[in-house]
Amino acid sequence: MKLKNSFFYTLREDVKDEDSISGKLLVRSGMIKKTSSGIYMYLPLGLKVLSNIENIIREEMNNSGALELLMPNLLPEEIYISSGRRDNFGKDMFSLKDRYDRHYVLGPTHEELFVEAAKMKIKSYKDMPFNIYQFGLKYRDEPRPRYGLIRVREFCMKDAYSFDVDDDACDKSYQIMKDTYKRIFDRFNLDYKIVLASSGAMGGSLSEEFQAVTEIGEDTLVICDNCGYASNLEVSPCVPIKEIKESLKSKELIHTPNVGTIEDLANYLKTDKSKFVKTLIYKIDDKFYACLLPGNRDLNEFKVKKLLGAKEMTLADSEDVERITKAIVGFAGPVNLEIPIIIDEDIVKMKNFVVGANKTDYHYINVNISDFKYDYIGDIKNTLPNDPCFKCHHPLSFKKGIEVGNIFKLGTKYSESLDLKYLDQNNELKHVVMGCYGIGPGRIMAAIVEQFHDDKGIVWPINVAPFKVGIVLIDNKDEKQVEIANKLYTELQANNIEVLLDDRDLRAGVKFNDMDLIGLPIRIVVGKKCNEGLVEFKMRLEDENLNIKITDVVKTIKNIKNI
């Protein structure tokens, strides 16, 4: 691509409505442009990057034996009703009607449709295994899109689905995909972690996430540097504490005026936060529950939902709390509370703790487990950094990550709800066992920028860069320079090396800055020294600017790794 007379622009300043580094850089470099909240155009350069990412994924998927196809995105709502997921998605699904008032949705994920396709093929155990996939757009009406391409409402996803006769066979298909994903993310040079995750709206038994490590990550990764155990905070199990040995005291009401938070209370009573038990009132599937956990711990809503088999869970508002506890927010406690109580497993081991008294400005001290009743018990708290690893008891460390890929063992969830069966060797009808595997190319693009940039702009890894080489023509009135720049451009193209030529009528500084901003890996400068048969060669991240012979340019570039 020659920049003169091409659709190419950059912005000198950051736009105000992007909050992440990747969002800012991608918009400023003219790769993407926001249309509305969480919806972006991919402009020519951005599309090239996205296509490069897709092609790497496609190559590895095809090598694994998967077959590509393409599904529609405008789907009759009915297919999600029959799978039972219409309600799961709720408002996350974009929904619309056609001219006859028939209900349609924009597909947020495509398990249902792939099952439809699989039904055409699968009759017998001989028809499996196979894996089919697509690159398609997904639509999810996120409550709060943010971070540029990271949380968006319309996005490209590679989604693959495996179909097997039983769990063992599915395990094999799953492992093939996991290995394929590792190869894919290795090729992007991403710093990533594979973590255990909750299966969320997909359902199924096992799920692992591929998380790109970045500061703006929306997920917290719990990592053991000793045994390699890694999981999403959502599902990270806590190791139960040891029984605290203390002689039991009897509970006592104390006056704690205007001390409603654990923080304040710890200061007021000059005690450690771990001596408190906090009581949180939640509305879970339209019923109120009290959740009790140690004062220094945060509630893990995923664990609570799993414990109760619940779908929705929100913190009760202050009116409800006051009605239930008969006290203003901050003084809730388990003693004589009339709603079901869920306690964290550690609480039974605590002695003489402090709880709210359900009376404004009062707490109980020296409360013990025998002082109140509870209905559910389990691990309902978040892991904390330096907690012992669930497997090897080494202190855990935390990182932030962006989920760029996710693999699931779905079991027979969809084959049951959508009636996908096959005949086995004994002529018996059985449900197909499925796996599904997603990768978000747009998120990968953003994650790469988050991980590979400097104060001048993006630093694309060679295999995803929109062009491998950028030629800067210093003076486009100098015939010699023009000739050489064009000759190099043609030569590189003839050698299948993607090249961009900046032949615009602009000052050199502007061209250098744009080149750095868009992040091409190799820069060739055609300037004064071309009279001596020399041009400059510079890698984006290196300071060294080498003079090389014009005749050596192609050879030098071809020797670079990954070209």
Add this chain to the structure above:
RNA sequence: CGGGAAAUAGCACAACUUGGUAGUGCACUUGGUUUGGGACCAAGGGGUUGCAGGUUCAAAUCCUGUUUUCCCGACCA
């Protein structure tokens, strides 16, 4: 969905408090001087101030409604 902020040229912003011809920088056009890391001088073009009402002789400015965007939270493969 709760709380907060904002919407003025392609981009970033000023003018709003105290109503009176809509301005600056970048970008763009023309001419000139420059020309290896975001040049300078001069002259220009580009706006129904998000939208709809209201108050007023007069609204970017005050009031009401509405839409959109962003932030914090909630939610989230």
